[in-house]
Structures are given as structure tokens and as C-alpha cells.
Amino acid sequence: VDRPRPLVAGNWKMNGLRASARVLEEIHAGYTPGLRAKVELAVCPPATLIGHAAQLSVGSRVAIGGQDCHAKESGAFTGDLSAEMLADAGATYVIVGHSERRQYHKEKDQDVCAKAVAAHRAGLTAIVCVGETREEREAGKALAVVKKQLRGSVPVDSNSHNLVVAYEPVWAIGTGLTPTAADVAEVHAAIREELKRLVGKADAPKVRILYGGSVKPTNAAELMAVENVNGALVGGASLVAADFLGIAGAY
Numbered sequence: 001v002d003r004p005r006p007l008v009a010g011n012w013k014m015n016g017l018r019a020s021a022r023v024l025e026e027i028h029a030g031y032t033p034g035l036r037a038k039v040e041l042a043v044c045p046p047a048t049l050i051g052h053a054a055q056l057s058v059g060s061r062v063a064i065g066g067q068d069c070h071a072k073e074s075g076a077f078t079g080d081l082s083a084e085m086l087a088d089a090g091a092t093y094v095i096v097g098h099s100e101r102r103q104y105h106k107e108k109d110q111d112v113c114a115k116a117v118a119a120h121r122a123g124l125t126a127i128v129c130v131g132e133t134r135e136e137r138e139a140g141k142a143l144a145v146v147k148k149q150l151r152g153s154v155p156v157d158s159n160s161h162n163l164v165v166a167y168e169p170v171w172a173i174g175t176g177l178t179p180t181a182a183d184v185a186e187v188h189a190a191i192r193e194e195l196k197r198l199v200g201k202a203d204a205p206k207v208r209i210l211y212g213g214s215v216k217p218t219n220a221a222e223l224m225a226v227e228n229v230n231g232a233l234v235g236g237a238s239l240v241a242a243d244f245l246g247i248a249g250a251y
């Protein structure tokens with residue numbers, strides 16, 4: 001099977017001032033040709049830093065992404081940012097449907113899907129996030145929830161170039177808790193199956209499926225070795241260059 005090139009993406013969330021350019025510089029400096037050969041790196045800083053981050057990344061090829069986008073291209077949507085704006089600022093990725101957006105901004109699958117469509121329209125690769133809550137896992141509904149989110153959130157025009165899926169169990173985000181390797185394998189296998197229907201049998205094996213939720217340098221090797229795990233979406237640990245690079249180095 002031709003495994004896709006892994007992607008390790010950092011989600012800085014609402015963290016980072018201009019002084020954080022130092023962290024970006026450290027990440028760029030640590031993204032050596034040897035590491036580059038093994039894994040693709042992306043950083044999704046707050047939108048205020050995308051332009052600066054994109055400028056810094058020119059030589060080092062760390063990709064830059066947004067953390068959310070509006071579905072529309074432009075218009076009277078005060079405070080929102082379009083996918084076209086993110087692309088114009090130098091982003092090539094955008095995270096959509098992160099559980100914090102689903103929770104705090106009441107985003108539903110159809111909203112996430114519209115945002116992913118917008119990402120594709122602007123030429124961005126959408127990192128579509130899915131994942132069950134603790135209650136859903138305990139009720140034995142994790143697979144059903146993730147499959148439903150995937151069907152509702154992945155647009156029909158998706159392919160292995162413009163789509164990355166991130167499995168992020170809500171209960172593992174920022175908690176230090178992670179699922180067992182067996183549980184990760186089970187969900188990622190189910191996502192791969194669902195992708196056959198969504199992007200077609202030929203392209204499904206090439207879609208990167210990231211695991212996200214309390215990934216650290218200490219657990220990255222075990223999680224990244226799991227079948228159908230093609231990289232990581234990293235929150236907290238992506239704010240420290242050595243940790244982020246340590247996770248990427250797990251490959």
C-alpha cells in the first residue's frame with residue numbers, strides 16, 4: 001500500500017503574539033532536510049500571524065494554515081475571515097470543524113462542510129476535524145458519531161490533495177488523556193472505510209488521517225505507528241518548538 005506522506009500540523013489556537021515569531025524561527029531551523037524527507041510540517045497560528053509566518057516559511061517550507069474560515073468569499077460578516085483571505089495571506093491549509101468551534105460557536109456538520117467547500121474554492125487543503133465526546137465513547141457510540149460527522153462534514157469535491165481528516169476525541173484534547181493504540185486503530189480504520197465512499201476507492205488510501213489529542217514527544221512514536229495514522233494535529237505541544245519538532249521526529 002502506498003502510504004501518504006505524514007503531516008504534523010500545529011494548532012496554536014488563541015495563542016501567539018508577534019514575539020512568537022521566535023518559536024516559528026526555531027521550528028523552521030529544526031525542519032532539516034532529513035526531517036523534511038520524512039514528514040510534512042504545518043503551523044496554524046492565529047490569523048494575525050499568518051502573513052508573518054508565511055513570510056518566514058518561504059525558505060524552510062513549513063506550511064501555514066488558518067484555524068477556521070467563513071463559508072462566503074467576502075461580505076458583511078464583521079470579524080470573520082474568508083478562505084480567500086487566508087490563502088491571500090499565505091496559508092495553504094485551514095482547520096475546519098475543530099471541536100472548540102463546534103462547541104463554542106455551535107458549528108454543525110453542515111457548517112463545517114460549507115467551510116470546507118470554501119477552503120477548496122480558495123485552493124486550500126481543509127483539515128476536517130471529527131471526534132466523539134467522553135459520554136459518546138462511554139456509551140459505545142464513538143464510531144457511529146465519527147462516521148456521521150465525516151459524512152456530514154466532508155464535501156463531495158474532496159480528494160487526497162484538498163482533504164485531510166483529523167480524528168480528535170474531544171476528551172483527549174488538552175487533557176493529557178489519549179485513547180489506546182487499539183482504539184485509535186479502530187477509529188482510523190472506520191474513517192478509511194468511510195473515505196472510500198466519500199472520495200472513491202482509489203483515492204481513499206492517500207488521504208492523510210491525523211490523530212489529535214494530547215500528542216506529546218513522549219507518546220508520539222506509539223500513536224504515529226498505529227495503522228492508518230498519517231500524522232498528528234498538535235495543540236499545546238506545538239507552542240514549544242522542541243516539543244513540536246520532537247513529535248515530527250517520531251517518524
Ligand code: PEP
Nearest residue numbers: 173174212213214235236
Ligand atoms: C487540538 O486542539 O487540536 C489538540 C490536539 O490539542 P492538544 O494537543 O493540546 O490536546
